Amino acid sequence: MSDENNKRITFEEFIKTDQKHISGVDNELTALLKEILLAGKSISSISGRAPISGLTGTDGSVNQHGDKVKKLDLIAEEEMVSALRRATSVCMAVSEETEEVIHLNSENGNYIVSFDPIDGSANIDTNLSTGTIFSISKRQSKIGGKPDEEEVLQTGDVQVVAGYFLYGPALVFCFTAGSGLHQFILDSDTGTFILVRENCKIPGHGTVYSINEGGVETFSAGVKNYIRYCQEGDPATGRPYLSRYCGAMVADIHRILLEGGIFIYPRTDEFPSGKVRMLYECNPMSFIIEEAGGMSVNGRKRIMEVEPDDIHQQSPIFIGSTQNVKTVLSFLENQDQ
Numbered sequence: 421m422s423d424e425n426n427k428r429i430t431f432e433e434f435i436k437t438d439q440k441h442i443s444g445v446d447n448e449l450t451a452l453l454k455e456i457l458l459a460g461k462s463i464s465s466i467s468g469r470a471p472i473s474g475l476t477g478t479d480g481s482v483n484q485h486g487d488k489v490k491k492l493d494l495i496a497e498e499e500m501v502s503a504l505r506r507a508t509s510v511c512m513a514v515s516e517e518t519e520e521v522i523h524l525n526s527e528n529g530n531y532i533v534s535f536d537p538i539d540g541s542a543n544i545d546t547n548l549s550t551g552t553i554f555s556i557s558k559r560q561s562k563i564g565g566k567p568d569e570e571e572v573l574q575t576g577d578v579q580v581v582a583g584y585f586l587y588g589p590a591l592v593f594c595f596t597a598g599s600g601l602h603q604f605i606l607d608s609d610t611g612t613f614i615l616v617r618e619n620c621k622i623p624g625h626g627t628v629y630s631i632n633e634g635g636v637e638t639f640s641a642g643v644k645n646y647i648r649y650c651q652e653g654d655p656a657t658g659r660p661y662l663s664r665y666c667g668a669m670v671a672d673i674h675r676i677l678l679e680g681g682i683f684i685y686p687r688t689d690e691f692p693s694g695k696v697r698m699l700y701e702c703n704p705m706s707f708i709i710e711e712a713g714g715m716s717v718n719g720r721k722r723i724m725e726v727e728p729d730d731i732h733q734q735s736p737i738f739i740g741s742t743q744n745v746k747t748v749l750s751f752l753e754n755q756d757q
């Protein structure tokens with residue numbers, strides 16, 4: 421996007437000048453976001469070179485979720501943790517790849533950051549899209565002194581910023597500070613993120629449904645019936661819908677943000693509590709989609725109202741265009757999710 425003089429607007433200019441859409445983003449948060457942007461650029465460039473620098477494949481370990489850890493998962497986590505340390509305003513962090521809360525030795529830090537360093541890491545070795553998701557919330561306790569680890573267990577409603585990078589043909593950065601959702605693309609010639617959509621809105625209804633249907637036999641009756649509804653022919657509602665699934669939530673939800681539709685990860689036999697993690701996947705993506713005018717629920721209530729009691733808590737999720745989410749809820753009513 422460009423301003424009235426046809427000048428392209430960089431992230432730095434946007435943050436400095438667009439007070440309407442970044443109210444609450446003070447100097448400290450701006451500095452933190454700039455560090456996170458550097459981490460995103462670095463993860464993108466390391467991922468792009470991974471096949472020629474021997475960084476594809478697993479590192480031999482298994483994380484707390486039972487997933488085989490990829491070499492790039494760990495490198496991306498290091499990039500994010502270094503960025504948070506440089507910012508000096510973060511007291512604690514939660515990462516998908518680390519079992520415990522990470523203390524950042526900045527007892528005066530105002531912020532808590534939860535992040536998934538590489539979302540969709542199963543896509544790394546086949547050169548498909550991945551992403552990084554992050555959520556920033558304010559520390560509740562008084563500054564100074566070691567913060568209580570329990571403080572990371574906040575509801576999504578207290579997030580102050582959420583964002584994601586999508587490592588696709590272009591490096592996309594989307595973020596919200598609670599006054600709209602904004603999308604930037606990295607101009608690789610200049611190394612700057614350029615605003616491409618200010619205050620993006622998700623279509624109210626879409627004709628894409630995105631779900632790993634492999635486990636369909638183990639979905640609840642409500643979810644199975646909704647999938648059948650998506651597959652039935654009905655030109656008035658654009659059905660049958662298109663089925664699209666990348667295996668990286670960031671990529672699937674980015675498509676739905678732009679074109680409309682619904683992303684679902686329900687309870688399955690393999691994941692009886694759902695698969696997607698509350699603090700660093702469900703909450704930030706829910707904040708983002710709600711800011712774009714969409715909805716995100718766990719089948720019973722808004723995701724962002726759920727009080728997590730474990731840092732790696734998982735949840736079912738139904739997220740996307742308002743009309744699609746309302747329809748799936750009508751299928752789930754009085755039935756198990």
Ligand code: AFP
Binds near residue numbers: 487516536667696697
């Ligand atoms: P990772 O962050 O461990 O890569 O998990 C990705 C994810 O939670 C989400 O991004 C995908 O939509 C989902 O897993 C894919 O899971 P399936 O392979 O079970 O479909």
